[in-house]
Amino acid sequence: NLTQRLSRVVKTMRGEARLTESNTQQMLREVRMALLEADVALPVVRDFIARVKERALGQEVVGSLNPGQALVGVVHKELTALMGGDLGAEASELSLAAQPPAVILMAGLQGAGKTTTTGKLAKWLSDGHHTQGGRKTGKKKVLVVSADVYRPAAIDQLKAVAAQVKVDFLPSDPSQTPEDIARGALDHARRHFYDVLIVDTAGRLGIDEAMMREIRSLYDLLNPVETLFVVDAMQGQDAVNVAKAFADALPLTGVVMTKLDGDARGGAALSVRHVTGKPLKFVGVSEKMDGLEPFHPERMAQRVLGMGDIVSLVEQAQRNIDIAEAEKFAKKIKSGDKFDLNDFRDQLQQVKKMGDMGSLLQKLPAQFAAAAGQLQSGQAEKQLRRTEGILNSMTPQERAKPELLKASRKRRIAAGAGVPVQEVNRLLNQYQQMAGMMKQMKKGGMAKMMRAMGG
Ligand code: GDP
Numbered sequence: 001n002l003t004q005r006l007s008r009v010v011k012t013m014r015g016e017a018r019l020t021e022s023n024t025q026q027m028l029r030e031v032r033m034a035l036l037e038a039d040v041a042l043p044v045v046r047d048f049i050a051r052v053k054e055r056a057l058g059q060e061v062v063g064s065l066n067p068g069q070a071l072v073g074v075v076h077k078e079l080t081a082l083m084g085g086d087l088g089a090e091a092s093e094l095s096l097a098a099q100p101p102a103v104i105l106m107a108g109l110q111g112a113g114k115t116t117t118t119g120k121l122a123k124w125l126s127d128g129h130h131t132q133g134g135r136k137t138g139k140k141k142v143l144v145v146s147a148d149v150y151r152p153a154a155i156d157q158l159k160a161v162a163a164q165v166k167v168d169f170l171p172s173d174p175s176q177t178p179e180d181i182a183r184g185a186l187d188h189a190r191r192h193f194y195d196v197l198i199v200d201t202a203g204r205l206g207i208d209e210a211m212m213r214e215i216r217s218l219y220d221l222l223n224p225v226e227t228l229f230v231v232d233a234m235q236g237q238d239a240v241n242v243a244k245a246f247a248d249a250l251p252l253t254g255v256v257m258t259k260l261d262g263d264a265r266g267g268a269a270l271s272v273r274h275v276t277g278k279p280l281k282f283v284g285v286s287e288k289m290d291g292l293e294p295f296h297p298e299r300m301a302q303r304v305l306g307m308g309d310i311v312s313l314v315e316q317a318q319r320n321i322d323i324a325e326a327e328k329f330a331k332k333i334k335s336g337d338k339f340d341l342n343d344f345r346d347q348l349q350q351v352k353k354m355g356d357m358g359s360l361l362q363k364l365p366a367q368f369a370a371a372a373g374q375l376q377s378g379q380a381e382k383q384l385r386r387t388e389g390i391l392n393s394m395t396p397q398e399r400a401k402p403e404l405l406k407a408s409r410k411r412r413i414a415a416g417a418g419v420p421v422q423e424v425n426r427l428l429n430q431y432q433q434m435a436g437m438m439k440q441m442k443k444g445g446m447a448k449m450m451r452a453m454g455g
């Protein structure tokens with residue numbers, strides 16, 4: 001999978017200070033493949049890679065990041081931005097601030113999920129989940145109507161859906177034109193003081209002129225505040241053409257992507273967003289009426305690249321944790337190798353490097369984390385530096401064989417570090433404690449040890 005592939009590339013990219021054409025090439029190739037596998041349309045992939053390249057090249061690799069991690073950071077950021085992350089959270093809100101009834105027009109191919117989404121939205125609004133500027137605006141009085149006169153079953157389907165979500169349904173007469181139905185519904189909604197009118201429409205299996213003309217005339221007549229393009233996530237590459245046709249015919253205000261509960265990688269979201277320039281507002285995550293969620297650009301970005309693990313890896317690295325070191329150390333503990341003062345010092349250096357104790361503790365095996373936590377608690381950075389000073393005053397041999405440390409050596413070390421001998425002793429005690437725990441762990445006395453630590 002992509003995470004594994006990228007991890008491999010990331011490892012080969014160690015030790016370079018800048019992102020360059022050559023050190024990003026292989027990585028970008030993997031990203032490109034991943035996007036294509038996720039069904040993002042080729043032109044969109046090309047644009048995206050070009051954009052990432054432009055942002056990345058020449059960028060300095062900061063802190064303990066290696067170039068691979070830095071590039072993943074750029075990719076993730078750009079992908080999230082392209083998904084609409086730079087529009088802010090409110091981009092996914094419906095804008096219903098209109099003279100009531102606020103009309104929502106549903107557009108899309110047949111089978112995309114318009115009728116289902118009409119029901120879900122009606123429920124969402126009448127349950128009071130609608131927000132404006134992040135604030136809930138209360139329960140809405142919602143009316144739904146079907147302008148799908150070509151399939152009588154379509155009208156019945158909406159009726160059933162409306163009953164299920166306990167929202168008012170206005171019956172429509174299939175002998176009327178869609179325009180007449182829309183006019184009648186608008187009038188009815190006005191007279192009965194509905195907050196919102198959702199108009200479900202017919203779809204065709206493919207894009208055709210007549211259907212586009214029809215939905216355009218519904219648009220002109222209804223003057224909707226929201227014109228939502230409903231698209232099936234499984235649509236893949238085709239989504240681009242469909243989205244383009246709808247965006248050309250109608251001033252869309254947003255996109256709803258359905259069937260994300262399937263195994264679609266969500267690449268269509270990127271394509272549709274790219275082509276329409278409109279925000280994705282909701283995603284459908286089940287056929288049930290509560291299967292509707294506001295769109296989260298970041299989640300979608302991670303889904304498309306399947307890179308959740310990598311991203312958190314980068315985030316951690318950005319907090320200046322050297323993952324490789326931490327893992328090496330964790331492995332050492334697990335393997336039950338001897339834990340000497342050199343290891344102790346390495347560990348302290350790590351603790352110092354990271355600003356945030358909590359996250360390293362999570363990275364370490366629980367047992368060790370508890371011990372490290374003890375070591376840390378109530379100790380200021382100053383103390384950490386002193387401890388390190390003591391360790392640095394030892395010879396590597398002394399650190400490898402702490403049992404060498406008799407009184408005269410301790411005095412020499414204390415003098416070298418500029419601390420009283422008691423501090424050297426205290427450090428050795430801490431070390432003994434930890435080494436003891438390591439041994440216990442090796443013997444499998446974990447339960448006993450956890451008890452001893454009050455865990
Ligand atoms: P329409 O022709 O655009 O009105 O599409 P429908 O609303 O009739 O949906 C077509 C099919 O897709 C139906 O079987 C729905 O149950 C199903 N469907 C719609 N949205 C979702 C979704 O988010 N997840 C799943 N699993 N199925 C969905």
Ligand code: MG
Nearest residue numbers: 114115154201
């Ligand atoms: Mg329908």
